[in-house]
Every structure is written in structure tokens, then in C-alpha cells.
Amino acid sequence: MGKRTVALLAVCFVSIMAGCSPGSAGKTYKIATDAAYAPMEYMDKDKITGFDIDFLEAVMKEADLTYKVEHIGWDPMLTEVQSGDNFAAGISSISITDERKQSYDYSIPYFESTNMIMVKEDSPVQGAVDLKDKKVAVQSSTTAETLMVGIMGGDNPDLKRFDSNAVALLELDTGGVDAVVADIAIVREYLKNNPDKKFKGILDPEQFAPEFYGILLPKGSELKAKLDPAIKAILENGTYTEIYQKWFGEEPNIENVLNAK
Amino acid sequence: MDFRFDIIIDYLPLLLKGALLTIGISILSILFGSILGLAVVLGKMSTSWYLSWPMSGYIHFFRGTPLYVQILMVHFGLVPLLIGQTNSIVAAVAALALNSAAYTAEIYRAGIQSVDKGQTEAAYSLGMTKRQTMRFVILPQAIKRTIPAFGNEFIMLVKDSSLVALIAAPEIMYWSNAMRGQYIRVWEPYLSAAVIYLILTYSLSKLLASIERRLEG
Amino acid sequence: MNPIIEVIDLTMAYGDHPVLHQVSVNVAKSEVIVMIGPSGSGKSTLLRCLNGLEKPQGGDIRIEGQSLMSPAVNMSVIRANIGMVFQQFNLFPHMNVIDNIMLAQVQVRKQSKEAARAKALELLKKVGLTDKAEHRPSSLSGGQAQRVAIARALAMEPSIMLFDEPTSALDPEMVGEVLTVMKQLARDGMTMVVVTHEMGFAREIGDRVLFMEQGVIIEEGKPRQLFDMPRHERTKAFLSKVL
Numbered sequence: 179m180g181k182r183t184v185a186l187l188a189v190c191f192v193s194i195m196a197g198c199s200p201g202s203a204g205k206t207y208k209i210a211t212d213a214a215y216a217p218m219e220y221m222d223k224d225k226i227t228g229f230d231i232d233f234l235e236a237v238m239k240e241a242d243l244t245y246k247v248e249h250i251g252w253d254p255m256l257t258e259v260q261s262g263d264n265f266a267a268g269i270s271s272i273s274i275t276d277e278r279k280q281s282y283d284y285s286i287p288y289f290e291s292t293n294m295i296m297v298k299e300d301s302p303v304q305g306a307v308d309l310k311d312k313k314v315a316v317q318s319s320t321t322a323e324t325l326m327v328g329i330m331g332g333d334n335p336d337l338k339r340f341d342s343n344a345v346a347l348l349e350l351d352t353g354g355v356d357a358v359v360a361d362i363a364i365v366r367e368y369l370k371n372n373p374d375k376k377f378k379g380i381l382d383p384e385q386f387a388p389e390f391y392g393i394l395l396p397k398g399s400e401l402k403a404k405l406d407p408a409i410k411a412i413l414e415n416g417t418y419t420e421i422y423q424k425w426f427g428e429e430p431n432i433e434n435v436l437n438a439k
Numbered sequence: 440m441d442f443r444f445d446i447i448i449d450y451l452p453l454l455l456k457g458a459l460l461t462i463g464i465s466i467l468s469i470l471f472g473s474i475l476g477l478a479v480v481l482g483k484m485s486t487s488w489y490l491s492w493p494m495s496g497y498i499h500f501f502r503g504t505p506l507y508v509q510i511l512m513v514h515f516g517l518v519p520l521l522i523g524q525t526n527s528i529v530a531a532v533a534a535l536a537l538n539s540a541a542y543t544a545e546i547y548r549a550g551i552q553s554v555d556k557g558q559t560e561a562a563y564s565l566g567m568t569k570r571q572t573m574r575f576v577i578l579p580q581a582i583k584r585t586i587p588a589f590g591n592e593f594i595m596l597v598k599d600s601s602l603v604a605l606i607a608a609p610e611i612m613y614w615s616n617a618m619r620g621q622y623i624r625v626w627e628p629y630l631s632a633a634v635i636y637l638i639l640t641y642s643l644s645k646l647l648a649s650i651e652r653r654l655e656g
Numbered sequence: 657m658n659p660i661i662e663v664i665d666l667t668m669a670y671g672d673h674p675v676l677h678q679v680s681v682n683v684a685k686s687e688v689i690v691m692i693g694p695s696g697s698g699k700s701t702l703l704r705c706l707n708g709l710e711k712p713q714g715g716d717i718r719i720e721g722q723s724l725m726s727p728a729v730n731m732s733v734i735r736a737n738i739g740m741v742f743q744q745f746n747l748f749p750h751m752n753v754i755d756n757i758m759l760a761q762v763q764v765r766k767q768s769k770e771a772a773r774a775k776a777l778e779l780l781k782k783v784g785l786t787d788k789a790e791h792r793p794s795s796l797s798g799g800q801a802q803r804v805a806i807a808r809a810l811a812m813e814p815s816i817m818l819f820d821e822p823t824s825a826l827d828p829e830m831v832g833e834v835l836t837v838m839k840q841l842a843r844d845g846m847t848m849v850v851v852t853h854e855m856g857f858a859r860e861i862g863d864r865v866l867f868m869e870q871g872v873i874i875e876e877g878k879p880r881q882l883f884d885m886p887r888h889e890r891t892k893a894f895l896s897k898v899l
Contacts (some may be wrong), residue, residue, distance in 0.1 A: 214620030224453055249617075250607040257515050296628030307570050342616075368623050414462040424622070492681060560709055561746035566736025575759060579750045587881075592823035 205399065209234065210258050213249040214342060216362075217367050217425055218271040221249060229363075229425040230269045233288065234393075236417050241408035252319065252369045262396030265297045267405075271361060274390040283397055285405045287390030287438040288413070289305040290431060293322045294365040295380040296350065297357045306385035311337065311358040315346035321389055322359040329385065351375065363426070390438045410436070443624070447631045450618045457611040458635050464528070464610060465597045469543075470518070472596070473589070476543030481543065481573070483552070494544075502596035506602055510534040514606040515560035531603035531610075539596050546588045583654060590647035596638045611635050613640060642643035660720055660816060660847050666705060667714035670697075672835045675785075677714065685815075686845045690858040690879070693868035694894060699851045702868070703818050706849065707738045719816070729833040736764050739809030743799040743821040743850045747808070753780070754789040757808045765812065772811070774862035779807035791890050799830030803837055810841075817841065818849040855899060858881055867891045 184268040189317045212225065213219045214351055219228035226249050238245045247269070250258065250361075260281055273291070274284050303312065306329055306342045313328065316322040317337035333395045339344040343360050358365070365379045395402055412418045413432055422430040447454075482494035503507065516531035521530065554577050562572035604612035615628035622628075659682035668676040669835050676698045683689050691699040699889065704710040705717060708731045717724040719734055738848060748756050761860070762768040772853055778787050783803035793801055802822055823831040842848055842861045852858065857878045858865050866876045867888075875888045883899070886891035887893045 216615055216621050216623060218621045221614075222621060223450065225616075248607075251605060253511070254514070254525075254606055258525065263519070342619060344619045344623045344625050347623060348578070364623065453694060473693055531732050538887055554744075555744075557746040558748065561740075561742060561748070562760075563709065563731075564738070564740035564742075564818075565808070566732045566733050566764040567760055571763050575763065576748055580748075583750070 186317075192368060201401065207238075207247055208264060209247045210243050210250050210255040210265040210268040211247055211270045212252040212255050213270075215271055215361075215364065218361075218363055219269070229289075229421065230271060231319050231393075232421045232424070233412075233418070234269050235332040236421060237288075237393075237405060237408045238414045240388045240417075241404045243404065244293075259394050259396055262399065266395075266399070266401055268394035270364075270394075270397065271391050271393045275321065275324075275389075278394075281397070282401050283395040283402055284392030285395065285402060286409055287392050287435055288409050289391040290388050290434050290438070291391060292362050292381065292383070292388050294362040295323055295357050295359055296347070296365045296368065296377050297380065298350075299378050301356065301377040301378075303380065305382040306359075309357055309359070312336065313354070315340055315349045315355040315358045317341070317343045317346055317360065320360070322361070325386060326359055350377075364428075388434065388438075390435065414422050443622070443627055446618060446622055446624070447627050450614060450628075450631070453614040453617070454611060454631060454635060455607060457614040458639065460608070460615055461530070461597065461600055461610040461636075461639065464531050464600050464603065465593070466536065467532045468600070469589075469593050469596055471485055472539030475540035475542045477547055478542055478546040479544040479635065480641055484548065498541045498544055501538050502545075506534070506538055506599055507605065508604055509538055510602055513537065527603070527606045527608040529640035530606055531600065531608040534603070535596060535600055538599070539592060542592055542595075543589070546585045546592060546599070547581065549588070550585035551577055554580045557591070586647075586654065588637055590644065591650070594643075597643065598636060601625055601632070639654070658721065659683055660687075661849070662674065663702070663706075663715070663800040664717070665715035665889060666702070666712050666717065668697075668701065668705065668710065672874040675871050676881070678715065679871070680875055681866065681873060681876070682704060683816075683849060685847055687863045688842045688846075688848045688850065689864050689866060690860055690862035691849065691851045691866045692853070692855070692858060692894075692898075693874075694864075697868040698871040699866075699868045700820055703820050703849060703851050707735050707740055708739075710821070710857060732764070732833075736760075736812055737816065738795045739784075739806075739814040739817040741802065741805050741809055741819045743824050744804045745793075745798070745803055745825075747796075747805055749793050752790050752792060752806050753785070753796070754821050756793065756804060756813050759802060760808070761811050775811055775894050778808070780804075782810075782840075783807045797830060798826045799833045802826065802830075802834045806834075806837055807840075815818055816847045816849070819848065819852065820854070821851050823852065823854055853898065867894065869894070 211219050211227070211230070213221045213226045215388060217228055219230040226247050231247060234247065255268045259268040272289060272439060295303065295306065295309065303308060303309060304415065310329060313336045314326055315338045316326055318341065321338055326337055338349065338355060341351065343364050346358050346360065348353050369379055393405060413436055419432065479497055480493050482490040483498065484631055510530065512529065513534035514525055518530045518533060518640045519525055522652060531609050558580065559572055559574050600610060601612040603610060607613060611632050615632040618628035661683035663681045663791065666676050666679040679702060685823055693699050701710055705712050719738065722729065722734065728897065741810065748759070749844045751759065754773065754776050757768065757779060758772040761772035761775060762769060774847060777786065777789065780789055781790065783802055783806060785830065786802055788796060788800060796804065823834050824833065831854070864876060865879050865882045867874050869890055875882060875886065875891045882891065886895060
């Protein structure tokens with residue numbers, strides 16, 4: 179390879195890097211996400227989109243803050259937000275749990291979700307307890323995994339943890355498992371997109387209590403004081419309802435979200 | 440099985456853009472990796488223990504731990520340490536180059552050891568130092584012999600680069616994960632990624648074969 | 657006159673297999689020493705000790721008064737002054753003939769390329785291979801390759817030349833051309849130590865012949881005396897097999 183080719187490559191490389199590095203003019207908050215969770219947050223080609231993204235836009239506008247969302251993946255997001263050096267916050271359908279609160283701060287809850295069971299239409303499964311001796315697929319590091327570990331046992335070989343819900347759902351589709359447990363939004367999106375596949379969703383409010391999503395913040399973040407009032411405001415002034423309807427075609431239960439602790 | 444070509448068409452421009460980055464990352468990584476690998480092997484084969492031990496350790500570490508973990512360590516440890524912030528493309532090249540250096544070091548070693556001992560003795564007998572012998576006599580012969588192995592390493596590296604999607608470097612796998620996330624489907628994104636990798640590695644092996652032929656001739 | 661090479665009580669072993677046992681020998685300037693003996697007798701090892709390719713465990717070697725066993729010795733400097741020719745030629749296959757001869761001149765003696773090239777061409781003329789200057793070693797016959805190897809060693813203008821079985825790997829019809837070059841060198845007054853099975857050469861050119869066996873010099877003397885009137889039984893036994 180000639181010296182000139184090498185130099186050319188180096189130039190290309192530097193320009194690629196420059197394209198990726200964020201502009202640092204003014205106070206711009208960098209928000210991390212794992213945009214692989216349609217319809218909550220996902221890549222539509224090279225644009226990050228989804229409910230969370232629209233919601234964040236409304237919140238930041240209300241709080242009058244400049245920000246930039248970057249898709250950096252789940253594990254990097256957790257690491258980055260914990261240190262707080264590069265990213266001020268993370269938004270990615272992150273359920274508020276006590277375990278996570280040991281390492282992070284959260285905004286007030288902004289979204290009510292629950293886990294849903296997806297099985298074949300002719301499955302005898304009625305609720306979570308019926309899954310005890312079935313084969314179940316979940317996405318790892320989700321609350322679905324935590325719940326199913328509680329029901330089936332962490333060392334149960336029939337509990338299969340996958341890297342993504344897409345693979346977990348494919349496992350169900352190809353008969354490797356009897357059920358998938360995932361966020362209700364994911365299951366509904368899948369059912370909507372695949373009406374001919376003869377799957378159904380089952381809710382089990384007793385076993386799968388409602389969960390609330392919050393914006394993930396580093397411990398002691400100054401941002402919390404700015405975000406919380408803004409979230410409260412858009413929940414109350416109808417902006418939130420508008421976004422919710424746009425993405426899910428139904429009314430949100432605002433009271434539940436506001437009253438969640 | 441239903442197969443949605445329309446979503447592949449949708450994502451094709453991005454997958455191709457990702458392929459360009461994959462090519463860029465791979466070329467830079469093999470380049471830096473082979474330079475670093477040479478330094479590593481010369482250190483390892485040195486008679487001074489304070490050079491050979493660390494280099495030996497280097498090779499053991501990078502060959503003995505998962506690339507997956509190395510990428511995370513470089514992304515969250517090394518790169519922020521050096522440039523003050525994370526940068527997925529820098530981390531991708533650094534991790535792949537560091538990893539590949541350990542493998543190319545072993546390729547060099549095999550090449551150097553395959554050169555007849557008489558060559559070293561002849562050079563020594565002419566009064567050449569160890570360094571001169573290595574540079575003018577051993578390495579030119581060794582490197583020519585390592586070219587086929589380098590080709591394999593390069594092809595492995597192109598495929599291994601798919602792991603940097605983990606830190607969101609926007610290469611082929613990253614865009615196919617994005618497709619997977621948007622449509623919650625598996626076959627379309629993964630198979631289209633596989634086809635692109637296949638085209639890349641096939642062209643690469645053809646290219647390497649022709650380079651080898653030219654060197655033979 | 658001081659000897660140019662002094663070997664004093666040289667002892668060496670590979671593990672617990674002794675190779676050289678208290679070997680002592682002196683070589684005077686312009687002397688041609690021929691070492692003969694059965695394979696494994698230690699004669700090649702002794703030769704390789706003289707330019708430090710082997711490291712003896714005991715005794716001493718002095719080249720022009722400089723001890724090779726001294727920790728301060730710079731082997732590269734010593735070696736630049738001692739040419740060596742190997743059984744397998746050991747030409748550098750990735751370089752042309754002329755570059756083989758120029759390399760060490762430029763890198764070690766710090767000659768200019770022009771001077772090195774002129775010297776190389778002069779030596780190629782001397783060994784009768786001017787037309788092969790731009791050839792690759794792989795295109796040469798064994799005899800030609802060995803003559804190039806001799807030219808390469810001579811380019812360093814050494815005061816001593818070591819030959820380690822220089823004709824053993826050659827087809828019989830090529831032995832002559834190499835021996836001719838060596839004879840010329842001896843006549844020019846080069847100090848030479850030669851390990852060989854060519855008894856005719858030893859007889860014709862050798863000033864002194866050493867017969868070695870099992871790491872010991874059994875007998876040494878003028879060729880005529882050693883070949884025609886060997887004193888030692890083992891020398892007789894060896895000569896009766898090879899002559």
C-alpha cells in the first residue's frame with residue numbers, strides 16, 4: 179500500500195471521527211439511549227425516533243434546555259450515565275427499580291408499563307404462574323428477566339435470555355420456547371405487525387405489577403430539579419396525552435403516572 | 440417464511456454506509472495492528488526479560504480474553520483515558536488493532552522462525568549486529584512468507600469488526616441492529632449483514648490471492 | 657611473530673555431551689590450517705567458536721590478541737574481520753548477487769554504495785562471476801553460489817577466512833571451481849582455517865593439518881608428514897578409510 183493511500187485513509191478516518199463527535203458550543207446536554215426498542219425508541223434509518231424521543235423533546239422544550247440524543251447501546255448507556263462525564267442522562271424505557279436506584283437517580287415517573295406474556299393463540303397459558311414449567315424467552319437485563327427469574331428460578335435452563343426481544347420473539351416463532359415475556363409496548367407492536375402469526379398477549383396484573391419508566395440520571399444530578407417540574411407540567415397540560423395518542427392510539431392513564439411513587 | 444425485502448431496501452443505503460466504515464475500520468486496524476504486532480514480536484523475542492515478559496503477557500492477554508470484553512475495556516477505559524471522552528470509532532480501531540497485534544505478532548514469529556538459521560549466522564559472520572540482521576536479512580524473508588497468514592488475519596478482522604456494534608460504532612452490524620430494533624425482526628437484518636460481509640471477505644480474498652501471485656512472480 | 661589466532665584449553669559441551677575437550681592451537685598470519693576428522697569430531701564446532709557462532713564454556717580464544725571470552729568484547733567488530741564460508745552457502749535469497757556482496761560493506765563498514773558496488777564487481781571478477789551480478793542466488797549453481805559467498809566474505813577485507821566444509825554440498829564437477837578460488841586466496845597470503853574432506857586440497861595448500869576426533873586434536877603436522885607418516889593409530893585408521 180502506497181504512502182499516499184495511507185494518508186488518504188487517515189484523512190477519511192479523521193473526518194469520520196469529526197462527524198461523530200458532538201459540537202461543544204453552549205450548554206448542550208447529551209442524552210444517551212439504546213434505540214433498539216420500537217416503538218419506544220428505535221432507529222428509523224439514521225434517525226432516532228419513538229415515543230421516548232418525542233416525550234423528551236417536549237420535556238426539554240418545557241424546561242428550556244438544549245440537548246442532543248445519541249444512540250450508544252444499552253450497556254454503554256448504563257456506564258456513561260453512571261459516570262455522568264459525557265452524558266447527562268439516559269432515556270430508554272428504563273423501569274424504575276430499587277436495585278437501580280442504588281446506583282442512579284431517576285426523574286419522576288413518566289410512563290406506565292407492565293410486562294405482557296405472548297404465546298400462541300391455542301396455548302393453555304392463562305397467567306405468569308402457568309409459565310413455571312414452560313420454556314420462556316426474555317431479553318436480558320430487562321424487568322421481564324427479573325420477574326421470570328422470580329417465578330422460574332435464576333438457574334432454570336428453560337428460562338432463555340436473549341440479547342434482544344427480536345431474537346426472543348423469533349425463538350417463539352420457531353417453536354424453541356412456549357412464551358415470550360416483554361414490555362407491553364413491544365408485544366403489542368409485534369402483534370400489530372404480525373396479525374397472521376396467530377399469537378396472543380396475556381396480561382397478569384397480579385404477578386406483573388405496573389412499572390414506571392423514568393429518565394436515568396447520575397447520582398446527585400443537578401438536572402433532576404429541572405426535569406421533574408417539566409415532566410409534571412407536560413403530563414398535566416395535555417402535551418403528554420397528545421404524544422401518547424400519536425404512538426399508541428389510546429388515552430394514557432395520567433393519574434397512575436402522576437401518583438406513582 | 441415471509442421475508443420483507445422492502446425493509447432491506449429501506450436500510451440498504453445505511454448498510455452500505457456501514458460497510459464503508461467497516462472497511463475503513465478494518466484497514467486501519469490491520470495497519471496499526473501489524474505495525475504494533477511487529478514491535479510486540481521483536482520485544483517478545485528480545486533477550487532482555489523486561490521487554491520479553493511484558494510482550495509475552497500482552498500476547499497472552501489479547502489472545503486469551505474475549506474480544507467482546509476488550510472492546511468494552513478500550514471504549515470505557517483506554518480511550519477516555521487518552522482523549523478525555525468516549526469515541527466509538529477510535530475505540531473500535533484501537534481495540535481491533537490491539538487485538539490483531541497479538542495475532543500478527545504470532546504470525547511474524549512463525550515467519551521469523553521459518554527463516555533458516557544459516558541466514559542469521561551468515562549475517563553475523565559478516566559483522567552485522569542483531570538489529571541489522573533482523574532488519575535486512577530476516578524480516579524481508581519472514582514478511583514475505585507471512586502474507587498468506589496476514590490475509591487470513593485480515594479476513595478474520597473484517598468479521599470480528601462486527602462486534603464493535605456493541606459500542607455503537609455505526610458499521611454494518613450497527614445498522615442491521617437498528618433494522619432489527621425498528622421492525623422487531625431477525626432474518627432480514629442479519630441475513631443482509633451476512634451477505635455484505637460475504638461480499639467484502641470474498642473480494643478481499645480475491646485481492647489477496649492476486650497480491651500473492653504478483654509476489655510469487 | 658605473535659599468532660593471529662590463539663586457542664587455549666577450549667572446552668565445550670552440549671548439555672553433558674562433550675564436544676571440545678581442552679583444545680589448544682595457534683595459527684600464524686598467512687598460515688593455512690586444514691582440519692580433518694570424522695563427523696562429530698568437533699572440528700566444525702571449533703571453527704564456529706573462532707567467530708563466536710558457538711559459545712565455549714571454558715578456555716579462551718584470542719584473535720589478534722583480543723579475547724573473545726571477555727565480557728567487553730564487541731563480537732560484531734571481531735566478526736567483521738573474520739570471513740566465514742558455510743557448507744550451505746547461506747546467500748541471502750531475497751537479494752541479487754551484487755546486493756549480497758554490498759550489504760555488509762554498506763551497513764557494517766559504512767562504505768558508500770558506489771564504493772561497495774565497485775568492490776563487489778572487482779570480487780565477482782576475481783571469482784569469475786561478473787555476468788551474474790544482477791541474478792538471484794536461486795538461479796546459480798552450487799559452485800557459483802559458493803564462489804559468491806566467498807566474494808561476499810572477502811568484501812569485508814577480513815584478515816582471517818574460515819571455511820566450514822565449503823565443498824561438501826556441491827556436485828563433484830563443481831568442487832574444482834571453488835577449490836581454485838580458495839587456492840588463489842591462500843597464495844595471496846590469506847590466513848585460512850578450513851574444515852574439509854578434500855584431502856588433495858589439504859595436501860596441496862595446507863601449511864598444517866589437524867586431525868581431530870572426539871573433541872580432541874589427536875595429531876597435527878605438515879601435510880606430507882601427517883598423510884604419509886601418521887604417528888597415531890587413530891589417524892592411520894581414519895586416513896585408511898578416506899584415502
